[in-house]
Amino acid sequence: MNLQIVPARTGLHWAIQGVRTFWRQPLAMSGLFFLFMATVSLVSMVPFIGGALALVILPALTLGMMAATQSAIQGKFPMPAVLFTALKTGPQRKSMLHLGGWYAMLFLGVMLVSMLADGGTFANVYFGGSPITPEVVNTESFQVALWVSMVLYIPVSMMFWHAPALVFWHGLPAGKSLFFSLMACWRNLKAFSVYTLVWIGIFTGSGILALLIAGLLGDPQLMMAVLMPMAMMVAAMFFTSMLFTVQDCFSASPKEPV
Template sequence: MNKIPAREGWNWVKRGFALFRKQPLGLAALFFGYVLITVALGLVPLVGKLLSYLLVPMFTVAFMQGCANAEAGKRVHPGLLLTGFRSPHSATLFKLGMVYLLLAVLAIAASTLVDGGLWLQILLNQVEQEAIDPKTSSVGAAILFTAFAQLVTFVLLAFTGPLVHWQGMGVGKAVFYSVVGIFGAAKSFAVFALAWFGISAIIGQVVALIFGRTQMFQTVLIPVSLIYTIAAFCSFFAVYCTLFGAPEAEPAKPVAADEA
């Protein structure tokens, strides 16, 4: 792997915004489609949350394919949400989903070291969250620990789904190359992460200065935050292209003879 300069991290951020500008509606549709699926699954106690972890690689593949289409000037459409399910490597993607699920469970289990298992009991509906005093318990710290652990895990595995789908790797090989690829570009990735944290903080401060801590602040901040969140997802496609090479866009559907 060639040495990647630290400044490339900022280029990834810029390319993420450029990709989003190419087809904002299509990429937003993919993003919100997945969000709606996740919310619907969340309505099913416990099992729904577990299923949402299994589908993470499927969404990653779908969104990356959308970015590949946008990059190539092809249409980004909601049907791309099924890309992972239609992939010849769909079985491997489901196995990869099991890895996500296992690591998420391990993160929750590790949080018991922080609060003695209260957060786990809440998740299992053994204790009502309202019955716990946030001032005297460490549930908040356990939730933050779990969220941080899962965030780190998801970032390190960010390219596993595309590596399986586009390059036909097995689960172990995809995990290895995703983690090694990120650590191999550690300086660039540090700039990349700091840039996105900085953008988030600056946008929040600017909106607060303009509108104050009013209802309008939330009204404006939410859609703006969604825009740069989608752009951040797009920027991971730029990282993938740098580390592993640009993938192909979704092939155009053949035109029927009577339509030609």
């Protein structure tokens, strides 16, 4: 496994590959992303530990979406079981759970720091403990907590971007996978910047399209009925594109999903 440096324009190529691959198996990839979200929601409902447990399984479910993408590339229909590939019995499962534990601790650490800015209002809204209202969002303390969380989460996301694939497909322990993932994102920062901007544009464009459709139908209440499925579909496309970032940043190709 060797780290590769790619040009900035590769970020656009990653996004295009994700969209194209999604449309090879749109029903399967949309359904798997819905199952992804449903699994996280159900696990988070476990009393006392549900929120932390949902964070622990996120890296494994992300790997499942990558494995589903690999199946779609090969022209296969990804079955629901592929989403839980990393949680099946095997030598990588322990490392994957270690990775999930690190993710939960770091994410909760970010939330704890945000609490210093607004006393926990942002964290309560994020975890669904408090309703989000214009009055709350417009407060200065909430805005500070939001920006602090976003800034602190950037290095966390860089550490975990490639880590699930490095643990499962390349056999790295959790600690090393976090280091190599961070280095891959940093060394390819220009490509990831383009990649991020492209997806911001796609999400923004889908929102504008939903507004236009609702306007043409003459019923503003239909906007959410159009926006939510469209947002889920675009999010599924985004997750579909993640595998291509791993393949281009590391020379060794991942093995086929089991």
